[in-house]
Amino acid sequence: MAEDNTTALNEPYRPYGADIKETRPYSPCRAACPAHTDVQAYVGLIAQGKYTEAFEVITSVNPIASVCSMICHHPCEQACRRCGVDEPLAVRHLKRFAIERSQDYRRAKRKLTKKTRGKSIGVIGSGPSGLTAANDLASLGYDVTIYERHPVLGGMLASAIPPYRLPREMLNEDIDDVISKGINVKTGFEIGRDRKLEDLMKDHDGIVIAIGLSQSRSLNIPGVEGDGVLLAIPFLEDVAFDRKPDLGKKVLVIGGGNVAMDVARTARRMGVKDVSMVCLESAEEMPAWKWEIDEAIEEGVTIDNRWGPKAVKRENGKVQGLEVVKVNSVFDDKGRFNPSFDDKTTKIIEADTIIITIGQMSNMSFLKDGPVKLDERGLIQWDRDTHMSSASNVFVAGEVVTGPGSAIAAVASGHRAAMALHLYLQGEEIKGNLPEHEKDKIDQLPGKVVDLLDREQRQEIKHLPPEVRCDTFTHFEIGYDEAEALKEAGRCRGCGGGAVVDPNRCMACLTCLRVCPYGAPKVFAVSEIRPEYCQACGLCAPECPGQAISMVSYDVNEIRSSMPDIIGKRDPKRSDPVIAAFLCTHHTGVGGFNVPGNIRTIPVHCISRVDVLDVLSAFSNGADGVAVIRCADGSCKYKGVAKRVSSRIGRARELLSMLGIENERTEMLTASSTNGNRYSSVCTEFSEKIKELGLRSS
Amino acid sequence: MIVGSQKPIDEIWDMVKEFKRVIVFGCNTCVAICHAGGSKEAETIASMLKMRSSNEGVDMDVSSTSVMRHCEPEYFDEVIDELRSYDLVLSTACGVGVNFLSERIGNIPVYPGINTSFFGAVPEAGVFEELCAGCGDCILHMTGGICPVARCSKTLMNGPCGGTNEGKCEIGKDVDCAWYLIVQRMKDLGTIEKLSEVIPPRSWSTSRDGGPRRVSVEHIREYEESAEQKTEAGGSK
Numbered sequence: 001m002a003e004d005n006t007t008a009l010n011e012p013y014r015p016y017g018a019d020i021k022e023t024r025p026y027s028p029c030r031a032a033c034p035a036h037t038d039v040q041a042y043v044g045l046i047a048q049g050k051y052t053e054a055f056e057v058i059t060s061v062n063p064i065a066s067v068c069s070m071i072c073h074h075p076c077e078q079a080c081r082r083c084g085v086d087e088p089l090a091v092r093h094l095k096r097f098a099i100e101r102s103q104d105y106r107r108a109k110r111k112l113t114k115k116t117r118g119k120s121i122g123v124i125g126s127g128p129s130g131l132t133a134a135n136d137l138a139s140l141g142y143d144v145t146i147y148e149r150h151p152v153l154g155g156m157l158a159s160a161i162p163p164y165r166l167p168r169e170m171l172n173e174d175i176d177d178v179i180s181k182g183i184n185v186k187t188g189f190e191i192g193r194d195r196k197l198e199d200l201m202k203d204h205d206g207i208v209i210a211i212g213l214s215q216s217r218s219l220n221i222p223g224v225e226g227d228g229v230l231l232a233i234p235f236l237e238d239v240a241f242d243r244k245p246d247l248g249k250k251v252l253v254i255g256g257g258n259v260a261m262d263v264a265r266t267a268r269r270m271g272v273k274d275v276s277m278v279c280l281e282s283a284e285e286m287p288a289w290k291w292e293i294d295e296a297i298e299e300g301v302t303i304d305n306r307w308g309p310k311a312v313k314r315e316n317g318k319v320q321g322l323e324v325v326k327v328n329s330v331f332d333d334k335g336r337f338n339p340s341f342d343d344k345t346t347k348i349i350e351a352d353t354i355i356i357t358i359g360q361m362s363n364m365s366f367l368k369d370g371p372v373k374l375d376e377r378g379l380i381q382w383d384r385d386t387h388m389s390s391a392s393n394v395f396v397a398g399e400v401v402t403g404p405g406s407a408i409a410a411v412a413s414g415h416r417a418a419m420a421l422h423l424y425l426q427g428e429e430i431k432g433n434l435p436e437h438e439k440d441k442i443d444q445l446p447g448k449v450v451d452l453l454d455r456e457q458r459q460e461i462k463h464l465p466p467e468v469r470c471d472t473f474t475h476f477e478i479g480y481d482e483a484e485a486l487k488e489a490g491r492c493r494g495c496g497g498g499a500v501v502d503p504n505r506c507m508a509c510l511t512c513l514r515v516c517p518y519g520a521p522k523v524f525a526v527s528e529i530r531p532e533y534c535q536a537c538g539l540c541a542p543e544c545p546g547q548a549i550s551m552v553s554y555d556v557n558e559i560r561s562s563m564p565d566i567i568g569k570r571d572p573k574r575s576d577p578v579i580a581a582f583l584c585t586h587h588t589g590v591g592g593f594n595v596p597g598n599i600r601t602i603p604v605h606c607i608s609r610v611d612v613l614d615v616l617s618a619f620s621n622g623a624d625g626v627a628v629i630r631c632a633d634g635s636c637k638y639k640g641v642a643k644r645v646s647s648r649i650g651r652a653r654e655l656l657s658m659l660g661i662e663n664e665r666t667e668m669l670t671a672s673s674t675n676g677n678r679y680s681s682v683c684t685e686f687s688e689k690i691k692e693l694g695l696r697s698s
Numbered sequence: 699m700i701v702g703s704q705k706p707i708d709e710i711w712d713m714v715k716e717f718k719r720v721i722v723f724g725c726n727t728c729v730a731i732c733h734a735g736g737s738k739e740a741e742t743i744a745s746m747l748k749m750r751s752s753n754e755g756v757d758m759d760v761s762s763t764s765v766m767r768h769c770e771p772e773y774f775d776e777v778i779d780e781l782r783s784y785d786l787v788l789s790t791a792c793g794v795g796v797n798f799l800s801e802r803i804g805n806i807p808v809y810p811g812i813n814t815s816f817f818g819a820v821p822e823a824g825v826f827e828e829l830c831a832g833c834g835d836c837i838l839h840m841t842g843g844i845c846p847v848a849r850c851s852k853t854l855m856n857g858p859c860g861g862t863n864e865g866k867c868e869i870g871k872d873v874d875c876a877w878y879l880i881v882q883r884m885k886d887l888g889t890i891e892k893l894s895e896v897i898p899p900r901s902w903s904t905s906r907d908g909g910p911r912r913v914s915v916e917h918i919r920e921y922e923e924s925a926e927q928k929t930e931a932g933g934s935k
């Protein structure tokens with residue numbers, strides 16, 4: 001795929017309809033993504049085999065796309081409208097597939113950006129928020145330097161998230177994309193220790209503080225001080241930087257969140273067979289994602305729910321275990337975290353090492369008594385609307401100010417901070433001009449529409465078996481192959497990419513209302529196509545007598561304008577007929593599809609798009625025969641297409657016969673989507689028939 | 699609404715073949731709704747003409763455009779200059795549109811691209827039925843809302859002829875007898891005795907026999923005239 005796109009390397013790719021989409025409610029997947037990645041667009045591109053285009057859509061808003069393809073908690077999937085039908089789209093896995101297919105392309109694309117602004121920016125911290133801010137500001141033409149106290153870039157991604165979930169090669173691809181813009185990097189450089197913030201503010205025109213929450217909280221219980229009790233983040237850092245501590249035979253992890261899961265599963269991979277966890281919450285209340293808990297249990301980690309830590313038991317200083325007390329409840333009636341205990345019920349859980357994973361905080365010591373003010377709780381004072389700290393040219397991004405969240409939320413925060421700083425340096429108003437958090441979105445699928453949709457199983461991703469994966473830090477998920485990815489992408493309903501009516505052309509004729517299989521149009525003074533119903537099939541657009549309907553996600557006139565190029569020059573001495581074959585992009589775009597050269601394939605979103613005029617145009621551009629190839633019943637993702645299109649073909653034949661073009665030259669044929677070869681053989685058989693009929697002379 | 703139907707391409711070709719630059723001009727109201735002459739059909743006819751001219755080896759430049767309605771002059775404003783740059787306008791509006799544009803365009807012929815059939819309703823998608831003849835003197839209150847002028851083959855005014863046959867008209871098995879429908883309907887409404895009133899011979903002067911018809915809605919006209927005066931008085935014209 002890479003070579004096809006080399007010419008486009010310098011122009012950022014924009015999916016069709018990108019501008020219109022901004023003015024309309026978002027698909028729920030996109031609205032749910034903190035960075036508002038256009039999921040509908042890129043999944044649609046994957047379904048058509050356009051992998052590098054999909055990559056462009058993803059990376060246009062997410063500089064750590066590879067990372068997210070591995071570890072994102074994918075709020076897009078939780079919001080997916082397919083949840084109402086069967087299961088959500090496997091968006092994260094599709095993202096991974098598109099990125100894996102674009103590796104050569106992305107490497108070839110890296111290049112320096114010009115430093116046109118004559119201003120320099122210092123970014124403190126290189127986690128998702130710092131990297132994003134640096135990336136955006138470099139793209140805008142600033143001279144950017146990143147300061148990172150660790151020896152490598154990436155923040156928690158590099159120093160805490162274990163490599164069995166996030167392979168470092170993936171992280172490094174993202175980092176290389178960003179750094180290749182010409183960003184200066186100072187690693188092993190801690191602000192406060194190696195240079196004071198006040199001095200850094202003199203070195204640069206603007207500063208972004210993106211230091212995350214890089215310290216673990218500890219417990220204030222007897223026996224906690226001393227060997228054998230570790231804190232989560234330093235422990236994970238030690239593992240990440242190959243300073244693996246000795247854990248003994250039994251490890252107990254305190255905590256029930258995602259970080260606790262990572263700690264427990266990391267301990268398993270360090271050869272500890274007996275890893276248990278203890279947390280205040282019941283199994284249902286645990287804050288960790290359900291899939292993280294399931295995977296930990298698969299790996300042999302045991303969980304003791306509803307116990308609170310009371311004291312670390314030691315003998316001669318060596319840890320023996322943890323005394324715990326029974327929890328009555330974790331939350332009070334108002335739903336606030338306020339645990340109560342049954343002091344009479346206690347027990348001791350044996351352990352050689354205890355790892356405390358109960359939350360994180362920032363190290364703000366370098367800010368004490370400086371120009372960036374802290375509030376009474378010791379947190380940075382900032383304005384959410386402008387990302388500005390109390391010092392006017394110091395901006396803040398990521399978890400240091402937002403509190404714990406996800407990598408992609410930190411990315412979104414990085415975008416906002418970068419834009420804020422840019423506006424500030426331009427002397428422009430910041431408030432109201434930053435990327436929005438909340439976007440209007442399309443409602444869930446109406447029940448009537450759900451009833452019309454086929455159930456299609458989600459393509460599950462394979463995991464290395466637990467016995468194998470616990471012995472190694474290698475990544476345990478096995479990505480999709482092409483067939484799986486195409487099948488999964490084909491499940492997407494294209495929400496928000498459907499029909500829109502131009503009110504200046506609509507004469508309220510009701511045709512669309514009568515044609516639509518999903519009941520999407522409502523006609524008042526003009527037609528209004530309701531996006532929550534519309535499935536973007538495209539059946540209505542060619543039927544509209546006023547040509548008032550267009551599709552957000554694809555160009556309904558593209559076929560006719562590209563026809564001369566596709567059909568090309570017709571050789572008067574040709575021996576094989578020139579055949580124009582309309583095929584669904586969902587089958588022609590992909591690898592392994594081959595037809596003889598005399599068959600000119602015209603990819604269409606669905607043959608529902610093929611109109612009388614398109615057939616006429618194929619003949620007027622010189623085709624000897626026109627085949628419209630439909631996908632067999634059950635494999636087309638839309639309803640009612642075949643019947644409509646065959647009546648259009650009837651009409652086209654009627655008109656063509658007035659011009660002396662025989663009916664046999666226009667045909668609707670059927671192939672099955674599960675068999676790419678069938679598509680090409682259907683085309684070849686048709687070509688043979690036309691050959692017998694003879695070539696057109698005029 | 700007005701219902702039209704497309705002409706065979708041979709007939710259109712005979713009309714247009716002498717012209718070098720032809721524009722097919724669609725109307726996006728009635729005739730669009732009946733899929734005869736809206737912007738899409740105008741483009742289809744243009745495409746057919748291009749193919750035909752290249753088959754015949756005739757050098758002809760054909761394009762198409764459309765506006766919302768051809769029966770009110772404001773709708774032409776945007777395109778009239780463009781239309782004037784052609785040798786022929788093939789209008790796919792109803793006959794009203796062809797007449798109306800002919801009067802306004804100047805020395806460029808406007809030919810009909812479709813046949814104007816009648817005015818009717820759309821009982822189902824793709825079906826159009828004539829229900830009124832526009833006779834100018836409505837009597838539907840006396841005939842149960844069913845028009846004998848438009849729907850009786852002989853335009854009889856006082857009951858069916860001897861050709862009525864089990865609800866059908868003698869001219870064809872698929873044609874309903876309008877008087878049969880009228881009687882059934884008036885029975886259902888309980889107004890059948892009204893039929894004993896004889897409908898006097900009609901004055902056809904309000905119909906086609908009185909020459910071209912014109913309706914003038916005075917209160918609207920008055921408004922228009924005063925608006926004109928106002929603008930004149932304001933000197934903005």
Ligand SMILES: Cc1cc2nc3c(=O)[nH]c(=O)nc-3n(C[C@H](O)[C@H](O)[C@H](O)COP(=O)(O)OP(=O)(O)OC[C@H]3O[C@@H](n4cnc5c(N)ncnc54)[C@H](O)[C@@H]3O)c2cc1C
Binds near residue numbers: 126128148191366397
């Ligand atoms: C174990 C673990 C697992 C996680 N798993 C997931 C997951 O699966 N999915 C997900 O979406 N999110 C996950 N997260 C959360 C995610 O990592 C964070 O949301 C994200 O890293 C926050 O980004 P940030 O830019 O705000 O800060 P960070 O990533 O914390 O980066 C801050 C950087 O600043 C540096 N720094 C701090 N002080 C200074 C200083 N004075 N001078 C120079 N440099 C400094 C730090 O060394 C660090 O590199 C996980 C977090 C942890 C800890």
Ligand code: SF4
Binds near residue numbers: 040080
């Ligand atoms: S079906 Fe596709 S577009 Fe719709 S919410 Fe799901 S992923 Fe997004």
Ligand code: SF4
Binds near residue numbers: 521526
């Ligand atoms: S088919 Fe076209 S003109 Fe008719 S109601 Fe729908 S949008 Fe309007």
Ligand code: SF4
Binds near residue numbers: 515519529536538539
């Ligand atoms: S016909 Fe298809 S594209 Fe048109 S409104 Fe209905 S679902 Fe949407």
